[in-house]
Amino acid sequence: MPAEHRPAWQRLLAAVTLIAGLGVLAVALFIWSGVYPVGADREHLGITTWLLTQVRERSVATYSSTVEVRPVHDPDMARLGAAHFEGGCVPCHARPGEPVNAIVSGMLPPPPDLAAALAKREALEEIFWIVMNGLKYTGMPAWPSQLRNDEVWAVTAFLDRLRETGPAGMNAYPSMAGIDRLENPPPGGRPAAEARQPLTECRRCHDDSGLPTLSALVPNLAGQSETYLRRALHEYFGRRRPSGIMQPVAGALSSAGMERLAAYYAALPPPPAAAVDAKAQERLRGQDLARRGDPDRDVPPCLACHGDGRAPSFPSLAGQHASYLLSQLELWQRGGRASTAHGRIMASVARRLTARQMRDAAAFFSSEERQPLGGRATAAGGQP
Ligand code: HEC
Ligand code: HEC
Ligand code: HEC
Numbered sequence: 001m002p003a004e005h006r007p008a009w010q011r012l013l014a015a016v017t018l019i020a021g022l023g024v025l026a027v028a029l030f031i032w033s034g035v036y037p038v039g040a041d042r043e044h045l046g047i048t049t050w051l052l053t054q055v056r057e058r059s060v061a062t063y064s065s066t067v068e069v070r071p072v073h074d075p076d077m078a079r080l081g082a083a084h085f086e087g088g089c090v091p092c093h094a095r096p097g098e099p100v101n102a103i104v105s106g107m108l109p110p111p112p113d114l115a116a117a118l119a120k121r122e123a124l125e126e127i128f129w130i131v132m133n134g135l136k137y138t139g140m141p142a143w144p145s146q147l148r149n150d151e152v153w154a155v156t157a158f159l160d161r162l163r164e165t166g167p168a169g170m171n172a173y174p175s176m177a178g179i180d181r182l183e184n185p186p187p188g189g190r191p192a193a194e195a196r197q198p199l200t201e202c203r204r205c206h207d208d209s210g211l212p213t214l215s216a217l218v219p220n221l222a223g224q225s226e227t228y229l230r231r232a233l234h235e236y237f238g239r240r241r242p243s244g245i246m247q248p249v250a251g252a253l254s255s256a257g258m259e260r261l262a263a264y265y266a267a268l269p270p271p272p273a274a275a276v277d278a279k280a281q282e283r284l285r286g287q288d289l290a291r292r293g294d295p296d297r298d299v300p301p302c303l304a305c306h307g308d309g310r311a312p313s314f315p316s317l318a319g320q321h322a323s324y325l326l327s328q329l330e331l332w333q334r335g336g337r338a339s340t341a342h343g344r345i346m347a348s349v350a351r352r353l354t355a356r357q358m359r360d361a362a363a364f365f366s367s368e369e370r371q372p373l374g375g376r377a378t379a380a381g382g383q384p
Contacts, residue, residue, distance in 0.1 A: 040108035056135065064129035072124065072157035076323060079215040080205070081158030082176035084151070084245050087199035092139070097167030107139050115170075118163040127163075128156045147242040148336045150327060154217065178204030178214045200252050202261065207271055216323040223270030223319070223372040227312040229262035231342070240340050242331075270370035271319045279363050286364025289357055297352045302361060305345075308371050313342065319370035322362040329358040 030036070044052070072078075086095070092111040094100040100111055121127055132152045134142035143152050162170065174180045181203055203211065205218045213220060221229060235241035236250035237258070253261070276283060293301040306317045317325060328337065332350035337343045353361070 040106060043108070052137075060126050060129060061123075063133070064123065064125040067125035067129055069125050069128075070153045072153065072160050074157060076215040076217050077154040077157035078161050079158075079176050079178075080151075080217045080245070081155040082173065083178045083205050083214055083218075084155055085158055086177040086179065086204070087201075088245075088248060089155075090198070096162055096170035096173055109138055111139070113167075114159065115162055115167045118159055119166070121163070124156065124160060127159050128152060131155050131159070144244040144247050145239075145242040148244075148331055148334070150331070151244050181211065181214070197252065200249050202249075206265075207268075209268055212271070213321065216321040217327055218321075219324045220271040220320055220370075221265040222268035223370045224266060224316055225312045225373045226262045226266035228315045229265055230258060231313055233258040233262060235340055241343065242336050242339075266372070270372055273319050273369050274322065274366040276367045282360050282363040283367055284364075285356075286360035286362070289361055290364055294352075294357065297354075299349060299352050299357070302349075302365075306365075308373075310373070312373055316370050316372075317361075317365035318368035320365055322359075322366040325362040325365060326358055329353065329362070333358075 043049070085093075092100070092104050092107075093114050094104075094111075096115055099105075100113075104111060118127060128149075130140065132143050132146075132149060134140045143149075145151075158176070178201075182201060202208075202221075205214045207213045207220045207222050209222075232241065233250050233253065236243060236246040237253065239247055250258070289299070290302040290306075293299045293304075302317070305311075305314050310316070329350050331337050332343075332347050333353075338347040350358075
């Protein structure tokens, strides 16, 4: 049938198909020709920037809408978040109020001044979501450990503070991030040469002789057995123990550095126990659980594995911060920290505990004196 005798709809269809085919061909030619400049030295076209921004903002809004917001007004969370920010985010975003370095400013898009960017972001869940998931095609990385989100909430708590005060209100940043704790190094010098980079300055976060931890969410290391500390560092290094904060730190250490650091912290005098406060009831219930367990729920006594006669590769809980102990028990209950042999032993215990029992145990152990294994840990010669 000649074309002029075809029905109108058929002619229209043929025209549309032809135009669409030419369009695809033009796009294919454009891509093949390589004329679009992908160099980061030149800005995108205005239309491209607009399009990318719309896609990013719509996507962040959609995916963050299911995030359950946690309370973030907790100074321990904000300090831990600031300390991680210093090691993990400052290389790109710079410290609050300072310009980004010249290399990073050549990125496209460049890492934004966060105080200014966050002032425009009202929803806390969006900030959390970006830090947890990162942003494709921008260089903004996803959180190193996707198995837990409590650490990301700590960073969000810090960003929330930054958003509220702006960089001008960030005079407290050096003390929040633990930078001013580096001014008086411990007697006998720093623990190991490896621990002198912003990322791996252990002393910014952890305890040292006469120095408490930066935050109650950071564990006390002093007087913990050398075998346990060495194992923990190797597990972070091998990304078997989940932590977006400690994995990058351990990842920057050598084996010899880990040996030296484990020996250094094991030899420090144990931290003082928390004062016994008004939570006496909690503490007494915790003591009972630690000594007798809970036969009804098939929970063994904690002290069977964490007491003075414990295996050198098992941690002491005495003198540990209640908040840290609780954060680890909650992590096990959500299924984290169970990808190592030791982690699985504890997972089977943690799963059976009630929320109240976890709080009780944390209150009890934090107010106990830590007894170092002393000779035993060293005599065991690092048997895992
Ligand atoms: C390798 C460099 C790099 C590192 C490291 C990095 N970021 Fe980013 N970040 C970026 C870039 C680039 C963007 C801009 C993305 C854009 O404009 O679409 C960004 C964007 C963001 C945003 C979104 C700002 C907004 O509202 O538009 C937040 C929040 C953020 N980063 C937080 C962090 C935190 C917290 C860390 C540390 C845990 C971190 N970033 C580490 C490069 C980095
Ligand atoms: C930015 C803060 C920060 C820095 C810096 C830091 N840590 Fe940690 N560290 C933490 C936090 C938070 C945890 C708890 C992580 C978890 O939940 O598994 C931790 C856990 C640990 C543990 C496991 C303790 C336990 O009871 O299970 C060891 C060992 C450790 N850190 C050693 C080090 C050493 C050695 C350095 C220096 C090379 C260092 N850390 C630097 C914050 C930090
Ligand atoms: C059968 C032995 C066993 C019993 C019983 C046990 N634990 Fe554990 N627990 C472990 C092991 C092993 C680890 C080390 C896990 C790892 O390294 O990942 C551990 C680790 C922990 C940690 C993390 C400490 C740190 O520094 O990160 C907490 C908190 C804890 N246990 C609490 C308890 C409580 C509370 C009880 C009693 C209700 C209990 N445990 C009973 C074996 C046990």
